[in-house]
Amino acid sequence: MEWTRGHVLGRGSSATVFAATSTSGDVFAVKSAHFAHSENLKKEQKFLSILKSPYVVSYKGCDITREGNNIIYNIFMDYMSGGSxxxxxxxxxxxxxxxxxxxxxxxxxxxxxxxxxxxxxxxxxxxxxxxxxxxxxxxxxxxxxxxxxxxxxxxxxxxxxxxxxxxxxxxxxxxxxxxxxxxxxxxxxxxxxxxxxxxxxxxxxxxxxxxxxxxxxxxxxxxxxxxxxxxxxxxxxxxxxxxxxxxxxxxxxxxxxxxxxxxxxxxxPINTSTSSPTSVLDQDVWNYIDQEEVPNSSSTLLCIERSSSSSLKIKQRIKQLASSKKSIMSKLECEKEESEKWVTIRMNE
Missing domain, CATH: 1.10.510.10 (Transferase(Phosphotransferase) domain 1)
Known part of the structure; x- marks a missing residue:
């Protein structure tokens, strides 16, 4: 089967979603990530493949493609034409x-x-x-x-x-x-x-x-x-x-x-892409906290000053987690998304 990758629909922290069409004319969404960084996408594929509900995006399959010098992992889903x-x-x-x-x-x-x-x-x-x-x-x-x-x-x-x-x-x-x-x-x-x-x-x-x-x-x-x-x-x-x-x-x-x-x-249909940063909190980020020492106050809490070095490390870690991450698909994405340029992808046999 051959399919064609279209414009960007959305970006996550580890993958990018594109519009796509098959040779038979079916329209669907393809979520892609570089194979070396596709752990979360593979996990999503496993869950989507077992969840069958009219209230969960439908799974349509997966594939691995070579695009230029990149090996890309793709999963196919419903095309939700209204965006998010x-x-x-x-x-x-x-x-x-x-x-x-x-x-x-x-x-x-x-x-x-x-x-x-x-x-x-x-x-x-x-x-x-x-x-x-x-x-x-x-x-x-x-x-x-x-x-x-x-x-x-x-x-x-x-x-x-x-x-x-x-x-x-x-x-x-x-x-x-x-x-x-x-x-x-x-x-x-x-x-x-x-x-x-x-x-x-x-x-x-x-x-x-x-x-x-x-x-x-x-x-x-x-x-x-x-x-x-x-x-x-x-x-x-x-x-x-x-x-x-x-x-x-x-x-x-x-x-x-x-x-x-x-x-x-x-x-x-929404043609503009959206960014949806997601983060992972390391369990040990919170392990140093003695909750009895945290003041019971409705004011802004910045109570991590007990150890300046630990405080700085924790602050930096949380800020990294809370900030938007640059998509690892940046090399894949077309610099002119507005141009509606479509790229034909040759699937594996």
Whole structure:
């Protein structure tokens, strides 16, 4: 089979997503990474190949190609022509969704999470840029950070969407996805990121981990929406509502028709690419912390001054993790993405 690589749809921390067409005219998305750096992409391929749900991006296969001097690992998925939720919001003048739209999208995300969790999988990086839009609604995408619930592994994800227990380096289970769902609802309601009032990544992670605070619940949400968010933002993961419980919440317990797009903010295809930085928190980043010494204060936490050398190391590490990473696909990407130039790829026999 031959296929043609098109324009860039999005960039992650370790791979890039392109539009593509087959010789038969089928349109799909291809996510690519240099083979030497494709560990996360191979992991995503394994999860996508076993997850079959209308609320999770569909897997269509994988391949290895040689492009110039590069060996590239590719996985094929649904082409979600509306881009991500954040793409859809960005083309709006107001920059946010209505309560009905948020409820409809949230319902579909929760159904996707309930299915993923029932399979024993934790997504670990739920956020607006990983929720993809099509004419019928939304699907969960980007499982590059996913893990089995019973698997011990490094902490993954985007710091601003991390639950308190994740920021503390304790655990990253199903409840962490629910906290991140709440953060994604804030994005949909405001067009802005959660914790938008905190700029410094070091302060942010300490605030999430050790302050008895939650992100600001938007006034734009109706009362039922605010109550739904309060179930997502329970700081104790054991008390946080599960996806199965949230499916019965009145905010999303409405008669939505998944085959009807009347309540969906579907937009024309997005040609601009998006950046979605994801990071990995080393477990030992937090091991030096004696939590009893962390002050119980709502003020910005910069309480890592007990050891100047250790403090500097930790600060630098967290800032590296919280910052955008340059895509390892930079050599692959066309410098003139706007030109709509297509490249034919010869697949392996």
């Amino acid at each position: 939720i954040m793409d859809s919001i960005s083309v709006r003048n107001g920059g946010a969704l209505s309560n009905l739209e948020i409820a409809n999208y949230t319902r579909q995300i929760v159904k996707g999470l309930e299915y993923i969790h029932s399979c024993g999988v934790v997504h670990c990086d739920i956020k607006g840029t990983n929720i993809l839009v099509e004419e019928k609604g939304v699907k969960i995408g980007d499982l590059g950070c996913a893990k089995w619930a019973n698997q011990a592994s490094q902490i993954h994800g985007t710091p601003m969407f991390m639950a308190p227990e994740v920021a503390q380096g304790q655990e990253q289970g199903f409840p962490a996805d629910i906290w991140a769902l709440g953060c994604t609802m804030i994005e949909m309601a405001t067009g802005d990121l959660p914790w938008s009032n905190v700029d410094d990544p070091v302060s942010l992670l300490y605030k999430i981990a050790f302050c008895n605070e939650i992100p600001n619940i938007p006034n734009e949400l109706c009362d039922q929406g605010k109550d739904f968010l309060s179930k997502c933002f329970v700081r104790d993961p054991r008390q946080r509502w599960t996806a199965k419980q949230l499916l019965n919440h009145p905010y999303i317990h409405q008669q939505f028709d998944d085959n009807n797009s009347n309540q969906t903010i579907y937009k024309k």
